[in-house]
Amino acid sequence: MSSPNSTQHLDVKAFATNQSTLSGEVDLHSMPRLHADCAEEVAGKVTWSAQGELRQASDGHDAAWMHLQAKTEVPLTCQRCLKTVEQALVVDRSFRFVKDEATAEAEDDESEEDLLVISKDFDLLALVEDELLMALPLVPMHTSCQSEHVPTSKDDSDADADAKPNPFAVLATMRLGKD
Helix, strand or coil: CCECCCCCCECHHHHHHCCCEEEEEEEHHHCHHHHHCCCCCCCCEEEEEEEEEEEECCCCCEEEEEEEEEEEEEEEECCCCCCEEEEEEEEEEEEEEECCHHHHHHHHCCCCCEEEECCCCECHHHHHHHHHHHHCCCCCCCCCCCCCCCCCHHHHHHHHHHHCCCHHHHHHHHHHHHC
C-alpha cells in the first residue's frame, strides 16, 4: 500500500525520483509522544513540508534525499518558575537514504548528513514527530520569569535558617581569627 505521495506509507525512492513535494498541517493530538511532553492540553497544529530529490553519491550512483521542514508551538513547563512557557519548535534538516541499517551504521561516523534507511512504506509523519521531539529544549525556561518569587526547596526551611549559622561564615570567622 505504498505510494510516492502518502504521508504514512511513502515510497521514498519514487518520492525522490519524482522530486515530489508534500506539505500539510496536522493537529498536535495526532503526535502522541510530542503531546505527552506538553505542560497542558494543546490545541495547536504542526505545519510541515518535505521535498524529495536524487543527488549523485560519492560512489557515482544516485541517492534519495529528503529535505524536511516543520514548525509548531508547544506549552512546556518553565524549569525556573514552574509556569507554562510557549516554546517554538523548528525543524529544517536534510536526510540521505541508504539501502539498509548496516550501511547506515557503517557510513554514520564519516557522514555529515543524517542517514535513514530507504523504504517503500516510510512513515513521514513519524519522522516529523521524531524531529520535533529532538528540537525540544533540554531545560525549557522563560527568557525572564514574571514571578519575582521563584520557589525553591530553601523556602521550606527558612525558619531553620535563622537558627543555624552558615558553616562557611563560621569558617570565615575562624580564618580571620588566625590572620
